[in-house]
Amino acid sequence: MKIIHCADLHLDSRLNTHLDEKRAKERRQELLGTWLRLLEYASKQQVSAILISGDMFDTAAVSGTTANAVIGSIRNHPEIVFFYLKGNHDTDTFLNRAEALPENMYTFNDSWRMFRLSGNIVVSGRELSTSFAGAQLPENWAARTLKLKEEDFNIVMLHGQVITGYSTEKSAETDEDIYISDYAEHNIDYMALGHIHKYSEGRIDGRGMWCYPGCLEGRGFDECSRHGFIMLDINEETHEVKRQMIDFSTRHLWLVPVDITGLETSIDIVSRTKAELSLLGGVPASSEEIKNLDSDAIKEILEESGGGRLKPEDMVRVILKGELDITAEKNMTFIRSQLDSMFYYTEVVDDTRRTVDYRIFENDRSLKGEFIRSVREDMEIGDELKAEIIECGIKLLIGS
Template identity: 25%
Template sequence: MKFIHAADIHLDSPLNGLSAYPDAPAEQLRSATRDAFTALVDRAIEEDVDFMVIAGDLYDGSWRDYNTGIFFCKEMGRLKRAGVPVFLLFGNHDAESEMTRKLDLPDNVQYFSANKPETLRVAGLAVALHGQSFKQKETTTNLVTGYPTAVSDHFNIGVLHTALEGYVAHANYAPCTVAELHAKGYQYWALGHVHEFAQWSGTSTIVFPGNLQGRNIRECGRRGAVLVTVEDEEIVSIERILIDVLRWEHLQIDASECEALEDVSRRIGAALHTLLDMDAHVPRAVRVTVTGRTKAHGQLFGLEAQLRAEVLAQVASIGNERLWLEKVRVQTEALIDAENLPERMDAFTDLKEILSAAAVDPDFITMLQAELAPFAAKTPLDLQPLVPLLEKIRQSDLKTLIDEVAPGLLAHLAEGA
């Protein structure tokens, strides 16, 4: 038999990080989670799977209107006509306490009760699924201890929305340990909540499929579900199904060998082309971070907006239907260490001392804030992503601003000397 295990679909959840930019793919951002789920249903039908398991956070919270539920019912209807039952568990985002709207689901969909753990079975197959949905979003008790005993002569699947042993990026809901999961004696654990793919082997096979569609730059790389094949109650394969329809990527560009801004731009362009060598059909939203000790550091100082424009030109040449730029960050360092400028360079030495004193001079910082605040207030908000130092001025964080500006300024002057 074959089944698909998915989780963390977050239907109709917005994709964040691109909408502020004029070339953002607005329609794809709005429909990405739906399009990914439709692709998952397509794959289930193509593979002729015996059933599907959804391990929590199908929804991103209570629906804004009924269209989210109607869309899900439509996709379940497609699976019903294909003879595919679906076993659904609700997690923290779609816990019973969070959902104010509901619709009756097609009868091929069974869902786990939030009142207590229960066992559901697949008609015509010796398969038992054990699980419990969340009643409250903040479910911080260990649910596994109450899960039923494995059913003999059946393939047992535990369905659980959990932080497991405490993934720091995720709230610690329904915590438990890998050892506790193995101790239940189930052949497979279908987990949800953690958005990255992970797998453990042993007495049980334990899998987080990751979320179906990345929703921001923190969810980079390929996304999807898993296809599990079983023979004689033994798992013979676990295949990742990669069906995300818009992918987030973070390019780290080493500018160590670059001498000027133009060299950095060309290096970024080459990396963007290479990025599309894999899964070229999937559009990308990309953040670029430039790093390294480089001769170009002084030229890059304060020119994030120009570098962004250069990268946007590279993106435009590749095609905005395939690639969008989320952000460009410059985190380079100077080849010439401002702390070790030759002492004979009296002007540089004096400037270095002035900048060091300025960062801890309250009168100077007060004066600087008074001078810069009106400028920052008049600056259009849409410049904020392009000039991060503006936020330092708005927050009156002038010491950090001086600390960040001083090394670049000294390097820029020294490299031009």
Template identity: 25%
Template sequence: MLKFIHAADFHMDSAFGALSASQAASRRRESRELGFRLAEYVNSHEIDLVLLAGDLFDSTGAFRETGEQLAAALRRMQAKVFVSPGNHDWYGPGSPWVTVQWPGNVHVFSTGQMTAVDLPEWNLTVHGAAFTGPEQAAGMLTGFVAPSDGRIHVGVLHGEVEPSEARYNPIRKEEIAASGLTYLALGHIHRRTESQTFGTTVCAWPGCPEGRGFDELGEKGFYEGTLSESGQVSLTFIPFARRRYEILEVDVTGRDPRAAVEAALPAETDQDLYRILLTGETSEGGVDAAALTEALAGRFYALEVRDHTRMAEDIWARAGEDSLRGLFLRELRARWDAAGDEAERDMITRAVRFGLAALDHRDLG
């Protein structure tokens, strides 16, 4: 029984532009430590084979130090490592795959055509290819069929299955089914997929091992798998992220906003990055999102609070008054009713709140 890991899309040296400068720098340091953490897992779990399906670097211009640290981490792995460079870290002049000296246990695929490496000790052949530019319109798996030689054949590629446009190694389901591969380790899609089978070929995307923004939510990690001598594949997802991005929606209607948020939070959030969306009905003043952020910030690695509440209906009821306040509310309610989408209604709601605060000489911040 051969044990393997399938990971992809580390995106080391990402900018983390939404964070403060110090937090962004810290997150980049943490991303460079990912390889060493993975090496500890590989060795402690006696993993034989590591398949890395591209975009390990966020760009071909990654810092040399980052490439050298990844090489050092992979060198520690008591396993064979195979890398298929992707569209962000494509193989070419100036790329870390060319400028850094990679250890002997690491094989980096370097051409846009499928090539093979035999591992006779496991009766196994590993096939793979590389992006050699930022886009790859021709499908790397097109026309590929593994030989019928009694070996187990696995593949590692960065790409998309049945995409709407052919930019990032388009792969057709029929090509996977005809490939003769036992397992196809894929990268490029940052959200983990369950395994899929086409013909007799099992394939999957593990997603990225660390989220980088609120478009990459929840548990992140990699797949650990086994390959039997008869070619049976099993996969287990291993959560591995140091920090998670989460979006939490909290209805504060008729409640103290801070108490409502604290009641909705899980117990452990101090390592994670949260965006809290406040919904429901509130009074004229709405919610002081800045004050709430300041009060709760210590419970998170990073926190963002957004006020998506709407005006309580009884506030609009005063639009019938024969006063400047009534005239103002009638005008804004007409605009609110005619608004084309929620974004426009949110903008009008903010205008109402600031306008009423000005009429009442209140400080709304």
């Protein structure tokens, strides 16, 4: 039996932190489109069930279009069973929009609900809460009240923060804390989690494992890894399971640090940056350009991206790093204009530092020399502020 585990779709996110309103609107539709593509993929792959481990939506203000599209898409795939567990961003607003939920959609509440998906595959889940009817629940209550049969293949759905270490000072669990040690020896085969937006996994005990699929689409530059869902292929007789992370996002987000140490002009900075971006895209740069790039840094960026290649439809934040001489010409407006059209969204951040070799100006009788000496000799100004004043002054003098 094939089962898809996804989470943290955050449909109807505003997405206006980086994007203008036009592209934010377009991106919101892409997130919804990815959900619809997922269902088409699941149907073609003969998937029996889809687990949605929380944060299907971003806020309570779910648009009519999104709510209708989600409900309609579930109804249009009666061959698939859907299990929807609300996360900390979800409310009942979406569920209340439908006069009746689709017959193939199952939900959870703040006590364990269990569904037998087939002869021996059971899906269990609950919405974590530290209180019930105003009373504080006992420690480990969620884990202590979970009763699973050893002979079943048990899938448990939860939304929260996994804590793998055990503290002797641990008090009653909070809404987002999932102490893995509490769930050991509970006959769990696969814990389908949501809440963390990056793929991660670990062991519960000798029998079972926990897994976060991450979100379907990255929304900001703190979500630059590959994104998609987990495909589970379970042998119902032997309980053996094959697991695969499917990279499914429409666009990827990239953080690209570029070391421009020693460069002297804006056009040189653009050339160095384009060379690195081209290399990340799998397009060979000239040998002259390649020798100036850090191969280990390129490898690290690609590993963080999940091994994919940079594409024009992606979103990129370039971070200029390193040290530039105080007299180097660096025009950020020009640099951004030369890189802006390379990708769907391009952002350039300046994280460089200026350096001054004061010895060069000791006998320099130019205006620059006089200015730098006067700032350097002012004992009332700290070294850090001196560097800033000199940088601003040099920019004015050289017209950058």
